[in-house]
Amino acid sequence: MSNPMPLPRQEQWGRRLLPLVTVVPYVLLAIMVGVTVAIRRSHGDSLTIDLALCALTAAWMMWMFTLHPAWRERPQVMGLFMGVLIVLMAILVIRDPWFGLFTPAGYFYAFRILPWPSELAAIGGVAIVAGTAQAAPIPKTNVYGVLGYLFVLAVNIIPMCGLAWLGQKGEEHEELREQALAEVNEANRRLAASMAENAGLQQQLLTQAREAGVSDERQRMAREIHDTLAQGLTGIITQLQAAEQFADDQALWRRHVQAATRLARESLSEARRSVHALRPEALETARLSEALAGVAERWSALHGIEVQVTTTGTARPMPPEVDVALLRTAQEALANVAKHARATKVGLTLSYMENEVALDVRDNGRGFEPDRFGDGGGPPDVGDEGPRRPDAGAQGGGFGLVAMRQRVESLSGTLQIESEPGVGTAISACIPAAPAGAGA
Template structure:
């Protein structure tokens, strides 16, 4: 059942006053028009009607929310009103109060029946002077009833429909307000999450930059300083040989200049100098030649497959890996033969660095392979792995004490148009 019509909810003063006022006026008018036993009956009915309204509606407001009690209240009230109208037609002026009660206390669809009943009582009062024993009189009576019932029932339906629409709009507004509240809460939560993500991104960026600088410093300054120290120590030992002394000092000076240049490039995140003007295979050959000139053993550089362009970061990672592996060979391996192979395959590009030096146990901290030539566990080995894995590649190390070391770095290849085939180079 629907609730009482919202339109009627504001009629409390009228409901509290109008029914009693109409009943009092009609009772006073009856006193002037009648006398005797008939007058007493009418006054008794008026008193009962007033007492009925006072007890069930006025004095007990909580009962107005009980549909069955209100249905009983309205049914008795309309029956008494009908009796009064049949006895005296002027009691038809009490029907406006009955309409008010119908709209106030009855739920839909019983409200429509209540309004129709009141309209029938009002029409009966209006047709009191009609001779209903004739066909014309009966038709007139029915016409009067239709004139009362149809408009009032139509008004009741429109009032109910308006109430329904108001309820729907109210519910829609409440849902919209709730949705807006949730949206505001979600936006506030997203704003907080966005701030946290920004903070995490900044922290990740700082950490990544620190790792990049650490790798670059190791691959440039640390290796260069190690080479300079090695050449200066050799020059110190060759004090009696002026030619040898000058050769080592010249090599140390060259290494210092190269280290300074690489340090500047690292600060600006530029590509390694050998890759500025040459392809990766040529840059590897140049690096190997410089290493052989400083450390003695000749490095055999081989390129297999069809060379093709690679992302700059991939070429830089492979070149730095080769440099680090050769630096480890110089520091720890004591090798007589060193080989570097660059292989262009269908789905990846591989770099292999091999030596026949002392070898080592490649199991590092926590039993994991940290990679690298002899001397495993240093930062250079970690840096190599970080560079390769950052490009979705893999780094593998095979080594045993006394049998040498092999490092293999593989990076997924970008599918681009191939360059000219590359042959072997010694």
């Protein structure tokens, strides 16, 4: 016998038709036996063949279906069962037409146990047997009788096969609906998983954004402290040391003390503005070129070094962050000249070009080797022990050029440093410019 195979009809009709195929066929057969006995005895006919056929039919249903439930899921076995049962019903109907009342049992079995399209063939076979029983009174010796017989068969076959076809279409529709529902459930599950994943990614992005914000703010404060407090304190210390050297000369002493006081006030003001993330005071009332000129003038007066400021190209408003970056770059470059270069002349050039703005700071000081000393805060100190790195002996020293580079590169710009010992140093900061007409 064949391998077990689940039947679609069993799942759909099992609970509904199970009582009909386990009880009703035997009840119908018992009724037909009683009718046969009554009719045969009234006519004095023999009951042996009819009772034997009924017993054989009952035994066949009992053995193939009732006593072996597992066989109900084997299509080939059930096909054999239905084929033999239809033959037995046909023999009974041919002998006694009233056995047509037993054919509903055949329909129950066909709907219950056979898959499509075997079900359709079995139903057609049962319908032929039922139509034969119904057409028994019709004489088939002429054309009209044959046509009448065929009409009765059609009346039985067409509706029952149509019912089977509608049931199959309904089952296919149900399967499609269940499949669509399963796909929707799977899509909802994936959507829920995606939403959970997106929520996790969003939380991760928020965390990274907060961390990046904290890091950016720390770097901003570090740059601002270096460009305001550190430079201011360095200038104050220099002026106070110079005042100590001229303690006997009241005029020079007073001049250095006043310079230190002015630097302290300016540094305090810039520190307050840095805390509130405000633009440098020099840029509040003047353009970048004018602010650079003012910074250079004050620095030159403080350190006694000549500064030449030049602006090329057509000056135009720049975004505030560009102005701040270039102003701070100029301040840091001048501070490095004062601390390390021992220069006598400094040139500061602001160039407005079509697509970018550049700041060049050059001095004629002693210079240094950039490849040897890296991006420290300036050229190496030279003393009795020879050159040394500017950050030697001071934790956190050498932040100047790093801060400059961070400012410029954060605006998609570039910072270049050219220097040689005894030749001087040139620092060039170039930043892409906003379109003409952009607000400052």
